[in-house]
Amino acid sequence: xxxxxxxxxxxxxxxxxNIVTREWVIIAKGRGKRPSDLxxxxxxxxxxxxxxxxxxxxxxxxxxxxxxxxxxxxGGKPNSRGWSVRVVPNKFAALRADGSDALRSVGIxxxxxxxxxxxxxxxxxxxxxxxWEMDTEHIEGVVEAYRxxxxxxxxxxxxxxxxxxxNHGPKAGTSLVHPHTQLIAGPxxxxxxxxxxxxxGHYWEYLGKCVFCDILDYELSSxxxxxxxxxxxxxxxxxxGRYPFETWVIPKRHSIRFADMSEEEASDFAxxxxxxxxxxxxxxxxxxxxYAIHSAPTTDYNVRAYHWHLxxxxxxxxxxxxxxxxxxxxxxxxxxxxxxxLREVGSE
Ligand SMILES: [Zn+2]
Ligand SMILES: [Zn+2]
Ligand SMILES: [Zn+2]
Numbered sequence: 001x002x003x004x005x006x007x008x009x010x011x012x013x014x015x016x017x018n019i020v021t022r023e024w025v026i027i028a029k030g031r032g033k034r035p036s037d038l039x040x041x042x043x044x045x046x047x048x049x050x051x052x053x054x055x056x057x058x059x060x061x062x063x064x065x066x067x068x069x070x071x072x073x074x075g076g077k078p079n080s081r082g083w084s085v086r087v088v089p090n091k092f093a094a095l096r097a098d099g100s101d102a103l104r105s106v107g108i109x110x111x112x113x114x115x116x117x118x119x120x121x122x123x124x125x126x127x128x129x130x131x132w133e134m135d136t137e138h139i140e141g142v143v144e145a146y147r148x149x150x151x152x153x154x155x156x157x158x159x160x161x162x163x164x165x166x167n168h169g170p171k172a173g174t175s176l177v178h179p180h181t182q183l184i185a186g187p188x189x190x191x192x193x194x195x196x197x198x199x200x201g202h203y204w205e206y207l208g209k210c211v212f213c214d215i216l217d218y219e220l221s222s223x224x225x226x227x228x229x230x231x232x233x234x235x236x237x238x239x240x241g242r243y244p245f246e247t248w249v250i251p252k253r254h255s256i257r258f259a260d261m262s263e264e265e266a267s268d269f270a271x272x273x274x275x276x277x278x279x280x281x282x283x284x285x286x287x288x289x290x291y292a293i294h295s296a297p298t299t300d301y302n303v304r305a306y307h308w309h310l311x312x313x314x315x316x317x318x319x320x321x322x323x324x325x326x327x328x329x330x331x332x333x334x335x336x337x338x339x340x341x342l343r344e345v346g347s348e
Contacts, residue, residue, distance in 0.1 A: 016240040020203075020211050021195035025240045026330045033332045035341035038244060038316045040285040048128040048177045056091075057178035059083075059125045066091060069119065070148055072141045085141045086122045087149055093118035094184060101158040101187040116159055116186035121145050123179040130168060130286070131179055132277035139270040146181065146293070147266065150259040153185040154298045161189050161297050164258070169288025171315040185298075193294055197306055204305035212307030213254050225335050227276070227342045232268040235276050237339040242329035244317060245284065245338045247276060249310040256296040256306040273310070275346075280314055282345045288315040 014029040056064040062079045065088040076082025095116030103112050123142045124134055131139060146164050153162045166181040167174035189197070203211040219226050219236045227235040227247065238246045249272055251265065261269060280289065295308040323329050 018199075018238075018240040019215065020199040021192070022199055023195070023240070024328055025242050026328060027240070027334055028330075028332045029334050033244075035245075035283060035333055035337055038284055038287075038333065040287060040316070050126055050128050052127050052177075055127055055176070055178050057086075057120075057122045057176065057180060058127050062086075065120075069152075070145060072145065081125075083122075084125065084138065085145045087145055088120055088122070090118040090120050090182065095186050112187065116184065117153060118185075119149060119183045121149065121164075121181040121183065123181060127178050129179055130277070130281065131166070132274045132281060134179075134274075136267075136271050136274055139274050140267050142181070143266050143270045143273070146183075147259050147261065149183050150295070153183075154257075154259065156185065157299065158187055159185040160187055160299050161185070161193065162295065163190055163193075163292060165290060165292040167290050169286075169315070171288035171318075172290045189297055193297070196294060197297070197303065200305040200307070201303075210254055210305060210307050212250055212309065216250055216252065225339045227279070227339050228346060230268050230272050232265045233272045235272065235342075237335035237342070238311075239335060241331055241335050241338075243313045243315070244331055244333035245280060245312075245314040245342070246331070246335070247280065247312045247314075247338075247342070249273070249276060249312070251308065254307055256303050256308060258293050258295040258308045276312065276342075279342045279345050280312065283341050284314055284316060289313060290315065 012029050014027050015024050016027050017024055052058055053060075055061065059081045062068070062081070067079055068086050068088050070087040071078065071083045072085040073083045095114045095118050097115070097117055099113030099115040101112060101115045103110055121142065123131060124138065131142065150162050150164065153159055162183060162185045164181060164183050200211050203209070215236075216234050220229065220234060225237045225239060227237065229235065232252055234250050234252060236248055236250070238248055251261070253265070255261070280287070289312060291310055291312040293308065293310050296303045296306040317332060
């Protein structure tokens with residue numbers, strides 16, 4: 001975003017505080033941009049084929065990835081065709097299983113080996129489908145793969161946290177078109193989860209309740225940022241969202257860990273995921289986006305004051321020096337306008 005557009009006459013800034021992390025953002029309230037201003041026209045060059053013989057994730061190319069660690073299959077041997085969801089170690093892993101998790105000093109600094117795990121969840125044999133375009137039943141399989149791999153790392157004592165995240169589209173930092181999610185398990189807590197744990201802990205200490213449960217209750221009663229709800233989940237745009245259309249999916253049941261979902265909740269989660277991604281795609285013209293599942297650390301069994309959730313970040317604006325230098329984000333669409341647009345697109 002250029003500084004000129006920030007000075008545009010319609011921009012009415014409001015500083016808002018994230019109730020969990022206590023971070024501030026600047027929101028264009030009132031007469032900011034309209035949601036339709038951010039809608040992009042689909043680029044015909046972005047229409048990939050259903051199968052790409054050079055893609056390492058397409059069926060028939062199983063030998064081009066490290067051997068699978070999990071798969072849902074109708075038939076076929078491991079590392080051959082016949083799978084519907086397949087999980088493999090990342091060939092270009094950010095963290096690796098060899099090494100030690102010991103902290104060491106480097107002069108005045110601290111460092112440790114890049115110890116951990118990095119996996120790719122290949123969501124479908126079809127090269128060109130986004131997650132929301134798959135059948136709900138298929139997405140249930142993807143969610144099951146998330147759960148199984150999360151559980152596989154939850155038992156590893158030296159790995160404190162498992163982050164499941166998805167990059168879709170060129171602006172979201174992915175080089176591979178083929179639909180996939182990634183999992184990184186590491187010995188340190190992600191900063192965002194750390195801030196949320198601290199914030200939720202303080203809230204619980206002072207008010208004796210969960211901040212995310214309060215967000216749920218408040219958003220459902222106010223309705224301003226609620227997009228839709230299902231039996232087990234509520235979908236809202238974040239009051240102090242850092243990105244335009246930043247949307248959260250929060251389970252109604254207070255639960256600290258993603259993998260503790262019941263079968264019924266997991267199946268509901270799959271349909272909610274499909275519906276919210278479909279609405280974002282329709283509203284914004286299939287934008288690039290990221291999402292991440294925030295779940296309690298795997299090693300802190302005593303955490304009560306956390307509440308797992310999914311955060312979706314459509315990537316329609318670019319971060320500038322102000323955001324990078326200050327960690328204060330400028331959100332050009334008010335979350336209320338975004339929620340309204342996402343509610344309206346539901347009836348299309
Ligand atoms: Zn492919
Ligand atoms: Zn809660
Ligand atoms: Zn979060």
